[in-house]
Amino acid sequence: MTQHAAIEAIDVARTYALDGVSVPALRGVTLTIAHGEHVAVVGPSGSGKSTLMHLLGGLDQPTSGRLRIGGRDVAGLTAAEMAHLRNATIGFVFQSFHLLSRTSALDNVALPLVYRGLGARERREQAARMLERVGLSHRIGHRPNQLSGGEQQRVAIARALVTEPAVLLADEPTGNLDQATGAAVLELLEQLNTAEGVAVVLVTHDREVAARARRQITMRDGRVVSDTADDAETASDAGEVPR
Amino acid sequence: MRLAEAWRVALDALRANRLRSGLTMLGMVIGVGAVVILVALGTGTKNEVQAQVEGLGSNLLLVVPGQVSLNAAPAVSRLDQSDLDAVIRIAGDRDRVAVSLTSGENVRAGKEQVFTSLLGVLETTPKVFLRDVRAGAYLTRTDVETGRRVAVLGSSVAKTLFGERDPVGQQVTIAGVRFRVIGVFAPLGQSLGVDRDNEVHIPLSTAQRLLATKRVDAFAVKAPDAETIDRLGRDIVAELHRRHPDEEFSAVTQEQILGVLGDILGVLTAVLAAIAGISLLVGGVGVSNIMLVSVRERTREIGLRMALGARPRDIGLQFLLEAVLLTTIGGLLGIAFGVGASLATAALSPVPAALTWWSIALAFGVSCAVGIVFGVVPAQRAGRLDPVVALRSE
Incomplete structure (x- = not known):
């Protein structure tokens, strides 16, 4: 492989210290997210999928193992360097949207660009383009409480993509939405995955949602118990996921 | 960001x-x-x-016996007329020197009576300090040299004793002796906590006779300019110390007071x-x-x-x-x-x-x-x- 993967985890473990007792949340996970992939991470609650997402998103550092995000080893990075890495490489979509309530859709989308030091005009131009991309150009000046749940999640997706990240990490993106709205949001994510080439990693406990992804990673007790990419690799000679 | x-x-x-x-x-x-x-x-x-303090006049030098400090008791003066003559000689001009002999006295006019601070002074006082006479005139050199029983009243003294009437030409009794009022000061207000409108000025010689003393309490010398004031102070203190070897004298400027x-x-x-x-x-x-x-x-x-x-x-x-x-x-x-x-x-x-x-x-x-x-x-x-x-x- 000449080009490095978007995210690469090798035997990554994460242990939390709770009241002096160390609790392992992740016990050695090895996986690679290639550019342009569409992956679902599934598993029951407590299986370690949230911890995995925090690690893949550069919000946390592994207790042991090697983790490369955007080709960069996160070991020993400072909080500021991690912040820069997240801003450059990762887009986050959360179950509860996490929009700033007193801020317009446009400025919510422009928020990550603030931390790139872009000027207000440039930020708004890019944010407006992104809102158009998710079909919300008519909602630019609306505040989150003036938008429906599906619209709010679209704003959040626009915000995740405005920095042109390599990977979009979505944590239960449909968890707070009804079935139809959820399906529309998933469709949007799939469409962006195909059109923009951004890798989408979807964390969910919903089997149906997971089934829509090309690759499924199943977690249990802090371990990956199945990964359809491995199956594909063993089943066919097409070892690499197409970019 | x-x-x-x-x-x-x-x-x-x-x-x-x-x-x-x-x-x-x-x-x-x-x-x-x-x-x-x-x-x-x-x-x-x-x-x-x-x-x-500046309103007292400019380039003033106050000469008092003893030391000027916050915890020193005021010294009883042993200065007299000959010391005054010596200070005038050093100052070079009688008009530059003011002197005072101070005593608290009751002043009476008719039924009214007021406790004032009585000052025996020279006719030079308005030339050294800034003091305006509102009505009548200030003391003259003749008043001082002949020891006339004439008085200039502070504005509040005049008000207490005479009310709205013009005090000039009226009689007052100071320590049992009758004086003729020849002038009234313009109001000055308070200065450093002292009511300066409660003063009565009479000729120094008259005051010395009235109080049966030869002493003077303090001098004030107006220096020609700010540059000479320190040297003048040193000269006067040196001369007074020469005349009274066992006593200390101090000369303070307004600047020092300020x-x-x-x-x-x-x-x-x-x-x-x-x-x-x-x-x-x-x-x-x-x-x-x-x-x-x-x-x-x-x-x-x-x-x-x-x-x-x-x-x-x-x-x-x-x-x-x-x-x-x-x-x-x-x-x-x-x-x-x-x-x-x-x-x-x-x-x-x-x-x-x-x-x-x-x-x-x-x-x-x-x-x-x-x-x-x-x-x-x-x-x-x-x-x-x-x-x-x-x-x-x-």
């Missing part, structure tokens, strides 16, 4: 909690306002004292400012407290911003600027309040209040500093949050 952006975010956050921001600012408004007002009062008092009084009033002003500073401190603690609450309330927002790429210092800066905005806006309002109250005090009451640029600049600087000092801890706390934990908080 650009600084301008950080300011905007901080201002937005304050707007979102108008009541809370306003109440927190109120602490700063009161603290800064108190500093401005109290410094204005201290400065006003100092200016007034300075004006009073120096001592200025120091005392400076300390007073500083103490007032320090007391006001305590309320600033309390305001600062309030800011710190509210900022900690704000950090806790907005933990999720902090987590989100961190996930989107905010560095710890971006988050810290945001909260620090919020604290600084709180204190500086509060400070500016406090300055406006303090300036308004000081101007009103000066205009509507006899209490002197003088605004100074340095006190306003200091108050503003202190407001900024309070914001930084009391904003640092909440800001650090915000910046050090773990993004994973912050995102999960409710």
Whole structure:
């Protein structure tokens, strides 16, 4: 492989210290997210999928193992360097949207660009383009409480993509939405995955949602118990996921 | 993150909690306002004292027996007429020398009576000190040389004894001896706590006869200019010491008096400012407290911003600027309040209040500093949050 993967985890473990007792949340996970992939991470609650997402998103550092995000080893990075890495490489979509309530859709989308030091005009131009991309150009000046749940999640997706990240990490993106709205949001994510080439990693406990992804990673007790990419690799000679 | 952006975010956050921001600012408004007002009062008092001392006349040298210090008892004078002649010789001009023999005496006119400070003086007094005669005339050299029983009354003495009537030409009785009033001073007001309108001036020779003494208490010499004043003082003290080897004499200038009084009033002003500073401190603690609450309330927002790429210092800066905005806006309002109250005090009451640029600049600087000092801890706390934990908080 000449080009490095978007995210690469090798035997990554994460242990939390709770009241002096160390609790392992992740016990050695090895996986690679290639550019342009569409992956679902599934598993029951407590299986370690949230911890995995925090690690893949550069919000946390592994207790042991090697983790490369955007080709960069996160070991020993400072909080500021991690912040820069997240801003450059990762887009986050959360179950509860996490929009700033007193801020317009446009400025919510422009928020990550603030931390790139872009000027207000440039930020708004890019944010407006992104809102158009998710079909919300008519909602630019609306505040989150003036938008429906599906619209709010679209704003959040626009915000995740405005920095042109390599990977979009979505944590239960449909968890707070009804079935139809959820399906529309998933469709949007799939469409962006195909059109923009951004890798989408979807964390969910919903089997149906997971089934829509090309690759499924199943977690249990802090371990990956199945990964359809491995199956594909063993089943066919097409070892690499197409970019 | 650009600084301008950080300011905007901080201002937005304050707007979102108008009541809370306003109440927190109120602490700063009161603290800064108190500093401005109290410094204005201290400065006003100092200016007034300075004006009073300068109002005595310019280039004055006061010569008294003994030492001039705060804890020295006033010495009984052994100076007399020959010492006066010697001082006049050194000063080079009789018109430059004033002398006094002071005694507290009752002055009576008809049924009215008032306790005054009686001064035996030379006719030169108005040439040395600034003293205007409102009605009649001051003493003449002839009055002094022939020991006439004539008196010039201070304005409040005249008012007490004669009311609205013109005292000039009237009789008064001082220590049982009858005097003719020849003049009344223009009102002078208080000077250094002494009511200068309660004086009665009579010729020195008359006073010495009345009080059965040959002594004089103190000299005042007007130097031709500011440059010669110190040398003149040294010459006079040396001559008096030569004439009375076992006694000490002191010559003080207005500058020295102002120096001592200025120091005392400076300390007073500083103490007032320090007391006001305590309320600033309390305001600062309030800011710190509210900022900690704000950090806790907005933990999720902090987590989100961190996930989107905010560095710890971006988050810290945001909260620090919020604290600084709180204190500086509060400070500016406090300055406006303090300036308004000081101007009103000066205009509507006899209490002197003088605004100074340095006190306003200091108050503003202190407001900024309070914001930084009391904003640092909440800001650090915000910046050090773990993004994973912050995102999960409710």
